[in-house]
Amino acid sequence: MSFIDSSENYRYAWYLRPVLALLRRRSGVVPEPVRLWARVPLAFLGFQLMNLALERKSSPLGGTLRALVRTRIAQLNSCHFCVDLNASHALDRGATPEQLQDLAGFRESPRFNEAEKAALAYAEAITGTRIEIDPDLIGRLRQAFGDDGIVELAALAAHQNLSAKFNAALGVPAQGYCMSGHGMAAPD
Numbered sequence: 001m002s003f004i005d006s007s008e009n010y011r012y013a014w015y016l017r018p019v020l021a022l023l024r025r026r027s028g029v030v031p032e033p034v035r036l037w038a039r040v041p042l043a044f045l046g047f048q049l050m051n052l053a054l055e056r057k058s059s060p061l062g063g064t065l066r067a068l069v070r071t072r073i074a075q076l077n078s079c080h081f082c083v084d085l086n087a088s089h090a091l092d093r094g095a096t097p098e099q100l101q102d103l104a105g106f107r108e109s110p111r112f113n114e115a116e117k118a119a120l121a122y123a124e125a126i127t128g129t130r131i132e133i134d135p136d137l138i139g140r141l142r143q144a145f146g147d148d149g150i151v152e153l154a155a156l157a158a159h160q161n162l163s164a165k166f167n168a169a170l171g172v173p174a175q176g177y178c179m180s181g182h183g184m185a186a187p188d
Contacts, residue, residue, distance in 0.1 A: 003171040006035040013041040031175065033081060033167050047162070054156050060149035061156065063093040065116055069123045069153070070160045072103050076127045077164035080174040086160075088177040115144035122150075123157045 008030060012020060016038050023030050037044040055066065067090035074082030087100050102109035106120045118140040125133055141150045 001171075001173070002032055002036065004036060006032050008035065010035065010039065012038050016041055016044065032172050033163070036170055036172070037166070047159075050155075050159050054152070054159055060145050060152055061119070064090060064095050065119055066156060067093050068095055068099065068103065068116065069119055069156060071100065072106070072120055073123055073127050073157060073160040074164045075104060076124065077161065077168055079164035079168040079172070081167045081172045082160070082164045084174040084177045114140065118144055119153055122153060123160075126154065126157050127161055 008024075020030050020034070020038060023034060034044075037047055055063075057063075059066065061069075067086050071083060071086040071090055074086055090100060091097070096111065099109075099111045102111050103120075106112045106117055112120070118137060122133070122137055122141055125131060125137070138150065141153065145153065
């Protein structure tokens with residue numbers, strides 16, 4: 001349980017109640033971060049719209065890479081909920097358990113290609129408190145993803161940092177997504 005009571009009995013804005021009911025019907029429960037975000041309705045809607053934009057099929061970043069980037073950012077922000085959820089998404093999208101195990105040491109791992117390593121290095125660089133981007137890294141990213149891909153990667157990293165910091169700041173615990181769906185624990 002998080003630091004804030006996130007009971008499903010909270011009186012949410014009338015226009016969010018159908019969305020929350022749909023989520024409850026689809027998965028049996030409304031995840032704790034959703035219940036917390038929904039306390040600030042316009043921020044919740046903005047957060048969800050941005051997520052939809054970043055997770056579209058036509059993204060210049062593949063689904064597996066997006067999930068790996070999100071998982072690494074969650075690790076850096078100590079958001080156990082986000083690590084668990086995004087590691088599960090990564091596995092669903094084709095990442096291997098070995099990639100998840102090597103994620104913190106991706107630079108030295110043979111399990112990541114150069115484009116993935118560049119994207120993960122960029123995500124790490126903009127997750128820190130003092131952002132310094134090596135122009136060579138931008139060149140590698142440009143070669144792998146183009147300018148639109150770099151912009152999208154920056155937006156994805158910013159969105160995941162927002163999510164992970166929000167959840168970690170409110171003490172949202174892991175939910176067991178990765179363990180229940182794939183028989184393994186999310187990496188630390």
